Amino acid sequence: MMNPNGLQVYSEIGRLKKVLLHRPGEEIENLTPELMNRLLFDDIPYLKVAREEHDAFAKVFQDNGVEVNYLEDLIAESLFDNSRKEAFIDEFVKEAGLKNQLRIEQVKDYYRSFETNRAMIDKMMAGIRREELKPSGLRTLSDLVDMNYPFIVDPLPNLYFTRDPFSTVGSGIALNKMRTPTRCRETIFSKYIFRYHKDYKNLDIPFWYDRDMANAIEGGDVLVLSDKVIAIGISQRTDADAIEIFARNVFSDGQPFQTILAFDIPKTRAFMHLDTVFTMVDHSVFTIHPEIEGPLTVYSLTRSDKKGDYKIEREYQTLETILSKYLEVDSVKLIRCGGKKGIDAGREQWNDGSNTLALAPGEVIVYSRNHVTNQLLESEGIKIHEIPSSELSRGRGGPRCMSMPLNRDLIIKK
């Protein structure tokens, strides 16, 4: 459990030591109005400014002693030998939806033609526009039929939401099965990193979930509240059945976790993941979107003595009572996004006002635009680091969605 170099996430708030980010790339410039909906965007960010905002986000980590790893670097470093790189290209292209064999070979050759792994990865993330690969003697029937579709390989614009393709839980990871086709390919990167990157390959990392499983689960739904309690959303993106598979695996291992609280939240775009409506900011202090308090049902899955086994119960008390009971504290505080139900709550939640990322207990990163909620957090004694948020927020994700902790200090109970 004590591995300063390995994966260590036993809370949402322990001092952050290492985090995974992705700096938005050319994939953002490949969003078009027709594709936005399918690619899960509500507007098109201006890449130059999105990058400036993202750099400001990364700087908050660096200024606070957090090691920042970039997804694009880790995956490039994982493909150190040629057979590994070939297997990776193969898998990536297989899942890119190409059907014509000639085209498949042409795309693979194109990826191989990049001088460095990093340049190849950037291209894989960005997508391939139709005009980029000139026919060069290749003219297939499917090309003629698909002539009006702008891409040969779709872009992956959601990559800067590193929270979702996998989740670090304890000393292992859940390699997620994403709900939508557009996000499924993102998890190939995580798979190669945790199997083959030099920092991870010898750690024998347990996988609590795998990307080829049938039921969807996404990292935005998984919150490690303590070394005893994990909260998981049953949401637009995460199935109840996936939570049970995850529970069985985590409870079979020597991890300290005792209870999974499954939060059944409304299945709508605005509340796509649990972390869009509920995050932890300090010992027993949470942000919450007031609109979900009414419709929320919570179930507990409590580990039993038999390995991997658990019992399921529906919890009937208020959220405060449920959280206090399982976190073993006298009371908890819920800070409501926008203060209370209404216009400010709706507007600020839409722009991720309740999607905070803790750097340490009582110290969080927030979007500057959510000024009503931010002021409330400050008045409750929470230290906030505001980051600019005009462009990044157009993808519907905030500071927690844009980061995946790899290592946090353990919380030492007094």
Ligand SMILES: NC(=[NH2+])NCCC[C@H](N)C(=O)O
């Ligand atoms: N953990 C999160 N809330 N992530 C937000 C992801 C946003 C992304 N556009 C999607 O729809 O998938």
